[in-house]
Amino acid sequence: MTDLYSQAQSAAEYIRSKVSFRPEIAIILGSGLGNFASQVENPTIIPYADIPNFPQSTVVGHSGKLVLGTIAGIPIAVMQGRVHAYEGYSMAQVTFPTRVLALLGVQQLIVTNAAGGINTRYGQGAIVVISDHINLTGTNAALGTNDPRFGQRFFDMSAAYSPALRKLAIAEAGKQGWTLDEGVYLAVLGPSYETPAEIRAFRTLGADLVGMSTVHEVIVARHMGIEILGLSVVTNMAAGVLDEPINHEEVMEIGRRIEDQFTTLLTALIPQLAIQ
Numbered sequence: 001m002t003d004l005y006s007q008a009q010s011a012a013e014y015i016r017s018k019v020s021f022r023p024e025i026a027i028i029l030g031s032g033l034g035n036f037a038s039q040v041e042n043p044t045i046i047p048y049a050d051i052p053n054f055p056q057s058t059v060v061g062h063s064g065k066l067v068l069g070t071i072a073g074i075p076i077a078v079m080q081g082r083v084h085a086y087e088g089y090s091m092a093q094v095t096f097p098t099r100v101l102a103l104l105g106v107q108q109l110i111v112t113n114a115a116g117g118i119n120t121r122y123g124q125g126a127i128v129v130i131s132d133h134i135n136l137t138g139t140n141a142a143l144g145t146n147d148p149r150f151g152q153r154f155f156d157m158s159a160a161y162s163p164a165l166r167k168l169a170i171a172e173a174g175k176q177g178w179t180l181d182e183g184v185y186l187a188v189l190g191p192s193y194e195t196p197a198e199i200r201a202f203r204t205l206g207a208d209l210v211g212m213s214t215v216h217e218v219i220v221a222r223h224m225g226i227e228i229l230g231l232s233v234v235t236n237m238a239a240g241v242l243d244e245p246i247n248h249e250e251v252m253e254i255g256r257r258i259e260d261q262f263t264t265l266l267t268a269l270i271p272q273l274a275i276q
């Protein structure tokens with residue numbers, strides 16, 4: 001059996017063999033946000049199934065393709081779909097693509113997700129920049145023997161969501177005529193949505209958003225020294241905030257509805273991130 005580092009290296013080598021450039025920025029697209037990948041110019045599309053050791057998503061709305069190309073001349077890698085721990089994947093599998101992107105030489109990662117809104121200041125369809133996270137999944141992607149080729153045993157998470165990139169995103173939204181709020185993202189394992197009692201508890205803990213992804217990718221990206229921008233789309237208000245149930249179709253539908261706003265923001269941000 002080869003170790004995780006070698007497995008990630010073979011995946012990275014396979015991807016390198018398909019493109020003649022090195023991506024500088026990577027983007028992981030969350031539920032309902034996959035269409036952003038169609039913005040990529042001169043795309044090379046690689047199905048996850050073709051990449052050695054890459055995990056396959058089983059969720060409707062996550063298509064499972066790596067799209068490499070450029071936006072505004074900046075070489076980027078876009079993950080259209082991710083795998084989640086609730087699908088039964090190990091932490092190593094959930095974060096494998098992030099490790100591979102880092103080995104490809106990506107310096108900045110934009111993580112996106114569909115989240116429930118805990119903060120009542122947000123409305124459905126709001127885009128929120130993640131200022132910090134609370135990991136309540138009960139596990140950690142850096143668990144186990146540390147491989148120093150990835151990073152150090154203990155690593156800082158005090159500015160995991162880059163203050164500079166958050167500032168850029170807020171300024172860009174302002175230029176586009178809308179207010180980008182900041183918030184703390186709390187991660188649970190899922191797949192059940194939260195109960196109203198859990199949401200009240202999470203609000204007391206300081207959470208503004210709740211979801212089932214992102215934190216493990218962020219932990220691994222920080223382990224490997226990558227700068228992060230996190231964006232959540234509030235696809236629904238969290239359980240108990242409104243007097244109505246939550247359903248996955250609605251989560252997907254809201255993602256599609258704010259697609260233009262989301263795409264316009266990301267497209268404008270990429271060249272600004274690149275010169276950071």
Ligand code: CYT
Pocket residue numbers: 114115116117193194210211212235236237238239246251
């Ligand atoms: N919504 C969502 N909880 C929610 O209410 N998209 C994830 C988790």
